[in-house]
Amino acid sequence: xxxxxxxxxxxxxxxxxxxxxxxxxxxxxxxxxxxxxxxxxxxxxxxxxxxxxxxxxxxxxxxxxxxxxxxxxxxxxxxxxxxxxxxxxxxxxxxxxxxxxxxxxxxxxxxxxxxxxxxxxxxxxxxxxxxxxxxxxxxxxxxxxxxxxxxxxxxxxxxxxxxxxxxxxxxxxxxxxxxxxxxxxxxxxxxxxxxxxxxxxxxxxxxxxxxxxxxxxxxxxxxxxxxxxxxxxxxxxxxxxxxxxxxxxxxxxxxxxxxxxxxxxxxxxxxxxxxxxxxxxxxxxxxxxxxxxxxxxxxxxxxxxxxxxxxxxxxxxxxxxxxxxxxxxxxxxxxxxxxxxxxxxxxxxxxxxxxxxxxxxxxxxxxxxxxx
Amino acid sequence: xxxxxxxxxxxxxxxxxxxxxxxxxxxxxxxxxxxxxxxxxxxxxxxxxxxxxxxxxxxxxxxxxxxxxxxxxxxxxxxxxxxxxxxxxxxxxxxxxxxxxxxxxxxxxxxxxxxxxxxxxxxxxxxxxxxxxxxxxxxxxxxxxxxxxxxxxxxxxxxxxxxxxxxxxxxxxxxxxxxxxxxxxxxxxxxxxxxxxxxxxxxxxxxxxxxxxxxxxxxxxxxxxxxxxxxxxxxxxxxxxxxxxxxxxxxxxxx
Amino acid sequence: xxxxxxxxxxxxxxxxxxxxxxxxxxxxxxxxxxxxxxxxxxxxxxxxxxxxxxxxxxxxxxxxxxxxxxxxxxxxxxxxxxxxxxxxxxxxxxxxxxxxxxxxxxxxxxxxxxxxxxxxxxxxxxxxxxxxxxxxxxxxxxxxxxxxxxxxxxxxxxxxxxxxxxxxxxxxxxxxxxxxxxxxxxxxxxxxxxxxxxxxxxxxxxxxxxxxxxxxxxxxxxxxxxxxxxxxxxxxxxxxxxxxxxxxxxxxxxxxxxxxxxxxxxxxxxxxxxxxx
Numbered sequence: 017x018x019x020x021x022x023x024x025x026x027x028x029x030x031x032x033x034x035x036x037x038x039x040x041x042x043x044x045x046x047x048x049x050x051x052x053x054x055x056x057x058x059x060x061x062x063x064x065x066x067x068x069x070x071x072x073x074x075x076x077x078x079x080x081x082x083x084x085x086x087x088x089x090x091x092x093x094x095x096x097x098x099x100x101x102x103x104x105x106x107x108x109x110x111x112x113x114x115x116x117x118x119x120x121x122x123x124x125x126x127x128x129x130x131x132x133x134x135x136x137x138x139x140x141x142x143x144x145x146x147x148x149x150x151x152x153x154x155x156x157x158x159x160x161x162x163x164x165x166x167x168x169x170x171x172x173x174x175x176x177x178x179x180x181x182x183x184x185x186x187x188x189x190x191x192x193x194x195x196x197x198x199x200x201x202x203x204x205x206x207x208x209x210x211x212x213x214x215x216x217x218x219x220x221x222x223x224x225x226x227x228x229x230x231x232x233x234x235x236x237x238x239x240x241x242x243x244x245x246x247x248x249x250x251x252x253x254x255x256x257x258x259x260x261x262x263x264x265x266x267x268x269x270x271x272x273x274x275x276x277x278x279x280x281x282x283x284x285x286x287x288x289x290x291x292x293x294x295x296x297x298x299x300x301x302x303x304x305x306x307x308x309x310x311x312x313x314x315x316x317x318x319x320x321x322x323x324x325x326x327x328x329x330x331x332x333x334x335x336x337x338x339x340x341x342x343x344x345x346x347x348x349x350x351x352x353x354x355x356x357x358x359x360x361x362x363x364x365x366x367x368x369x370x371x372x373x374x375x376x377x378x379x380x381x382x383x384x385x386x387x388x
Numbered sequence: 389x390x391x392x393x394x395x396x397x398x399x400x401x402x403x404x405x406x407x408x409x410x411x412x413x414x415x416x417x418x419x420x421x422x423x424x425x426x427x428x429x430x431x432x433x434x435x436x437x438x439x440x441x442x443x444x445x446x447x448x449x450x451x452x453x454x455x456x457x458x459x460x461x462x463x464x465x466x467x468x469x470x471x472x473x474x475x476x477x478x479x480x481x482x483x484x485x486x487x488x489x490x491x492x493x494x495x496x497x498x499x500x501x502x503x504x505x506x507x508x509x510x511x512x513x514x515x516x517x518x519x520x521x522x523x524x525x526x527x528x529x530x531x532x533x534x535x536x537x538x539x540x541x542x543x544x545x546x547x548x549x550x551x552x553x554x555x556x557x558x559x560x561x562x563x564x565x566x567x568x569x570x571x572x573x574x575x576x577x578x579x580x581x582x583x584x585x586x587x588x589x590x591x592x593x594x595x596x597x598x599x600x601x602x603x604x605x606x607x608x609x610x611x612x613x614x615x616x617x618x619x620x621x622x623x624x625x626x627x628x629x630x631x632x633x634x635x636x637x638x639x640x641x642x643x
Numbered sequence: 644x645x646x647x648x649x650x651x652x653x654x655x656x657x658x659x660x661x662x663x664x665x666x667x668x669x670x671x672x673x674x675x676x677x678x679x680x681x682x683x684x685x686x687x688x689x690x691x692x693x694x695x696x697x698x699x700x701x702x703x704x705x706x707x708x709x710x711x712x713x714x715x716x717x718x719x720x721x722x723x724x725x726x727x728x729x730x731x732x733x734x735x736x737x738x739x740x741x742x743x744x745x746x747x748x749x750x751x752x753x754x755x756x757x758x759x760x761x762x763x764x765x766x767x768x769x770x771x772x773x774x775x776x777x778x779x780x781x782x783x784x785x786x787x788x789x790x791x792x793x794x795x796x797x798x799x800x801x802x803x804x805x806x807x808x809x810x811x812x813x814x815x816x817x818x819x820x821x822x823x824x825x826x827x828x829x830x831x832x833x834x835x836x837x838x839x840x841x842x843x844x845x846x847x848x849x850x851x852x853x854x855x856x857x858x859x860x861x862x863x864x865x866x867x868x869x870x871x872x873x874x875x876x877x878x879x880x881x882x883x884x885x886x887x888x889x890x891x892x893x894x895x896x897x898x899x900x901x902x903x904x905x906x907x908x909x910x911x912x913x914x915x916x917x918x919x920x
Contacts, residue, residue, distance in 0.1 A: 205676065349685070353717075355711055356828075363877055368804050372805070504791075513802075
């Protein structure tokens, strides 16, 4: 019996995969989508998959989106599972976002600042009207701006937070001499340092970060946030091979960085200063970088002597639940067979009911009380 | 009477605040020691240090176990936990924080027995019933959840849950704070009779001079992290020496 | 398999996992954190067990994979074919022919030997998580052996239901020290953990923990002296092989209350049938 059933299970799995492939392809009268089209036209989806998949590779992310039928968590999972098999050749030098060739740079705390406000390719002021004429969506105005009209100017915009820093109005970020922890190579431990926290948030689920960030705005761990600056653009990636001893440029990546300026901390002896929350994401991801910055700041409550009471301030809670690959696995595993456990529950509940009924027959009053 | 617990030169800071400043004291077996002072005087911090819930930044707490005195620091966290589970007890001001409201009254009383190794269900249950009676709660309530109990009943339940392991030393933090005056009197009577009957040593923190007078053999008056006066309760209260103690006594004992 | 190392994981990762296994064996029942990798199967599908198996398996091993006691459940088939594909090892459904057994939710009916290793897939390695959700706090409770709350839970069950209401994943104390989750095996299987000749390894991929019960180690199910641990099984015989003492699955055969009971351990059932025939 077992042998036959094994074969049956194998056949069932194979049939499921074949069916899935057919569904994924959809109506064959329509042309198949190429990964390159996804990279070009579904950029925000690609960015999210790169961020949550923790691998900067638009082409791979697009392939994963295609393979996952557009299920972005599934796509991020495909990227992660591939990423974990890749050899670690070298660590890059820290990227310098001050030297970013910004396509977008806005500050909510100054009306104007050196370099000016720059909207970039944003939906911020789009009227959300469904465009029924698809040709209108596809149309490009001949005078539409392109990235990096003048890279020299774009790369010399000071960070808004540095302007505050010049007056010591905001806490300084002291560079750490320690090697940052690599979350993918060592298990998360509590209390988690800020490098661990930021790494976990950087690949955390966008929806979870958004909801937690939002909850802080509604009073669950309020931090009085202002968007000090939000910038998006290309940053040069450099490595310093030990055999060369100097840095070489290996290419650009698009990043979105958000620096939140939050309510001040201080004391009788330390003059008050604004505090920071930091968000960084692969690709163009305002929502993600801003949410991350809110949650990062909320998780600093203990360090800054604030009451720790809200979910977003609970470091263990946030970090243990922000990874959507882990979360979706554990939620969805409930659909695997559990009939052995359920059988033991069935026998236990039947036994308890038998005993309760037997007691009831003997002494009805007592059994009624026990039921309370 | 021999010494049971001793604090030697305890100092502790929270941030820039000096919470305790070179505090020393001794507690003898079967003795009831009250620590009085206004809020912020350091009395609860001192209680937390004595009971091993906080480790002082400097100074030592010694516990006289049999013949030898060993500092809590040297004993280590695990040995202190073992003490806290049975031979020591702690009665918190808010019983809701100390009890588990989703566990029956019997389970709450039995918890410390089980934590110290009791493994006989019927014995644990019988002991819980006996202690429920001892704190004047109807045994019918043994299987009820404490969330249906009044504030005074909850505090009595906490006392039962603490004393069930027959401790030799109990720490109490404002055990009647937050209760109605009539309920307070009943709890104080209960504590007084149980403590005497069981021969407990007690360190009780209170801001209420009346509570100290009723329960304590000796008294320590604290102000700004320092002990400003100590002695036998009657002596200190009838003839306070330090101006701060005089102020405390005058403001609370007009009748 | 082209492009991948033998048994999928790279050798550095396998070494890291084997170091964690050694530590786990040295401290029976203690959960050892390890840098769990993302696997090509989802978390919750046995990624902890798969990483243990991958780091232990050699070309000469014979692998058996069961889920719910059966070799023929879909996830068991999937994991078995994963190793057949990535390691090319021999696989078997026969418990006594296997050198390495990966399981989810069951221990085989026939006693395991000292030349076998059993790997359990573990969803929640922390036995205290329902009482204390913070792992920072529960780790401290393990360090202090603060296990009273677990007994309070059993006390409450008996008080409220007349018996302990834990029917699977019933917590155990290993080597008289650490409280341990036996993984969600039915309480019926708990006695098999005690002094088992085979090495027992437990892997939780998502929670990033490995723990172990070395051969011949004491494993005691939590209970009270006067309410001894007393697991129950469906009071029937297997409808297929007639076995009287095996753990049974219940199958619904009609919509009028009809039930059929059959061995959950499919290999045991098949060999029982063969013996009886």
